[in-house]
Amino acid sequence: MSNNNSPEDFPNFLNNPVETVAERLLGCFFERNLGGRRMLARIVETEAYDEGDAASHSHRGRTARTEVMFGEAGYLYVYFTYGMHYCCNVVTGEAGHGSAVLIRAVEPVEGIDSMEERRGLHGRNLTNGPAKLCQALDIDLRLGGHDLREEPLRLLTGELLPGESSTCTTRIGISKATELLRRHYIAGNPWVSRH
DNA sequence: GTCCCGATCCCCT
DNA sequence: GGGGATCGGGACC
Numbered sequence: 001m002s003n004n005n006s007p008e009d010f011p012n013f014l015n016n017p018v019e020t021v022a023e024r025l026l027g028c029f030f031e032r033n034l035g036g037r038r039m040l041a042r043i044v045e046t047e048a049y050d051e052g053d054a055a056s057h058s059h060r061g062r063t064a065r066t067e068v069m070f071g072e073a074g075y076l077y078v079y080f081t082y083g084m085h086y087c088c089n090v091v092t093g094e095a096g097h098g099s100a101v102l103i104r105a106v107e108p109v110e111g112i113d114s115m116e117e118r119r120g121l122h123g124r125n126l127t128n129g130p131a132k133l134c135q136a137l138d139i140d141l142r143l144g145g146h147d148l149r150e151e152p153l154r155l156l157t158g159e160l161l162p163g164e165s166s167t168c169t170t171r172i173g174i175s176k177a178t179e180l181l182r183r184h185y186i187a188g189n190p191w192v193s194r195h
Numbered sequence: 196g197t198c199c200c201g202a203t204c205c206c207c208t
Numbered sequence: 209g210g211g212g213a214t215c216g217g218g219a220c221c
Contacts, residue, residue, distance in 0.1 A: 047202070055202070057217095065217065082203050083214025089202090102202055131203050173202055 009156040010149050014073035014092050018099040021092040022048035023168070023184045025101055027160045029109070032137045033152040039111030039137060041127060042158065043103055045185035045192045047171045049089070050099035054176035058098025068145045069098040076153065078134075078144040085131035086140045090148065090155060104130045104172070104183070106137075107191040128193045160186065 013024050025043050032039040049056035057079065058069045068077040069091055077089040077100045089100035106127045108115055115136035116122045127133040134140065139153070148155040160166065164186050171183045172194065185192045 049202075057202080060218080063217075079202080080216065081201060083201095083216080085203050087202060104202085125204090129204070135204095171202075175201090 011157040018048040022046040027158040029156040031154045040109040041106035044189045045105035047102040048182040055174040076146040086134040087130040
C-alpha cells in the first residue's frame with residue numbers, strides 16, 4: 001500500500017458531486033486513535049446520499065440531526081438507528097448542500113485485536129456492515145460533527161490497488177429511490193457487506 | 196404529546 | 209431466512 005499516513009494525506013476531492021466522492025473514497029482510510037491505540041481501516045464499500053434523493057436524511061431539509069450534512073465537506077455525520085446502532089457518513093460538497101457518503105464496510109488493517117475486542121468476535125463479520133464498523137472503531141454520536149482532519153479520527157487518502165476495480169449497484173436497506181445506482185464497492189473484496 | 200418506523204445486527208432455525 | 213431488540217427523529221394531531 002503506497003500510503004504513509006501523514007496529515008497532508010487528507011483527501012482533496014470531497015468538494016465534488018456526492019456520487020463521485022463515494023467512488024473515490026474507496027481505498028481511503030479511517031485512522032482511529034483510541035486511548036493511544038491506533039486502528040487503521042480501509043474503506044471498501046460506500047453509498048451516496050444527497051438532498052435530491054428521497055432516501056437521504058437531508059431530503060426533507062435541515063433539522064438539528066442533519067445539520068452537519070449541510071455544512072462543509074470533511075466532517076463526520078453520525079446517526080443512531082434501530083434503537084441500538086450507529087452509522088457514519090463523510091460529509092461532501094459545498095456548505096448549504098446536504099450531501100454525505102455512508103461508509104458501509106471497511107477492511108481492518110491495523111489494531112485488529114482492538115476491533116475484535118470491541119466487537120466480541122473475529123473474522124469477516126468484524127467490519128462488513130455500517131453499524132459493525134462503527135462498533136469496531138468506537139464511533140458514536142460523540143463523534144458527530146467531528147472534523148476528519150483531526151484526531152482521534154482521521155480520514156486519509158488512498159487508492160485502489162493494482163488489479164482492483166470498483167462496481168456500482170443499487171443501495172441496501174432503503175425503501176425510497178431504490179433504483180439509483182449509488183452504492184460503490186471494491187469488486188471481490190471479502191470485507192464488502194454483500195456481493 | 197403521541198405514534199410509527201428506520202441508511203441494522205444478531206441469534207436462532 | 210426470519211424475527212426480536214430498542215430509541216430517536218419527524219409527522220401529524
